Amino acid sequence: MRDFGNVKKVVVKVGTSTVTYPTGKLNLSRLEKLARVLSDIKNEGRDVVLVTSGAVASGLGRLGLTKNHKTTQEKQALAAIGQGILMQIYEKLFGEYGVVVAQVLLTKDVVDEEKKMLNVKNTFEYLFKYGAIPIVNENDVVAIEELEFGDNDTLSAYVATIIDADLLIILSDIDGLYSGDPRLCKDVKLIKEVFEIDSYVESIAGGAGTVNSTGGMQTKIEAAKIAMQHGIPMVIANGENPSVVKEILEGKEIGTLFVSKNTVSR
């Protein structure tokens, strides 16, 4: 068993493959379960942040387009269309559980500028005071790094450091970090715990698995580095059934845990 009994602040990141179908349409049954479990862990008394991808895919889905060969500018416009679609469904689903949500669009440079970072930190603080669940995505109209490198994973790690989270959970379309990309290699094994991001870990992390996703395991390892440097444990788990979030918090050994050896248990 893992000891997450004292986790007060938790950041949960969901990838494009978790919230949308390859058609770009919303995966409603999954989103319903996600809203339910996050509302539930909020009711337990925790501060919860949801970092969500899926804006570009939702834009594609709404327009009936496919991803192939979209330019960065096209993706920016699609993200602007899709972001509203995402917020509309989150507003509806969390609203059913009486939970207030807030849209927070960020760019990663907030961590480089003290003034901006303080503004963001203060906003999160008041959102928690108001009992809201901040729903974060990158501001793709302003920043293009993520659209090119698929980096909501590292954005979620930055958010975890800004709010001084006790745990970061990344939900993906795979059970965790394997000894090789299961889509490409046979006989790969799930790695349960990683205590250090060394050259071996970097070497086994490959790119994205599905048509609308970006970043793959590489950006999740980058996220783990950031989290571990700040003493924040991170778990990668399969978001197929979002109720795993609750099980992870209960200490069940699900997915891959990244924890620096000198991190005291939170």
Ligand SMILES: Nc1ncnc2c1ncn2[C@@H]1O[C@H](COP(=O)(O)OP(=O)(O)O)[C@@H](O)[C@H]1O
């Ligand atoms: N070593 C690895 N272990 C697990 N998955 C890997 C690995 N290397 C590459 N991948 C790929 O990373 C994918 C998950 O990342 P990604 O496609 O970006 O999804 P998400 O939308 O959840 O961010 C997996 O489906 C898998 O194909």
Ligand SMILES: N[C@@H](CCC(=O)OP(=O)(O)O)C(=O)O
């Ligand atoms: N801001 C983009 C996120 C792109 C991205 O990082 O996607 P993913 O690899 O699925 O987490 C969007 O909402 O489409």
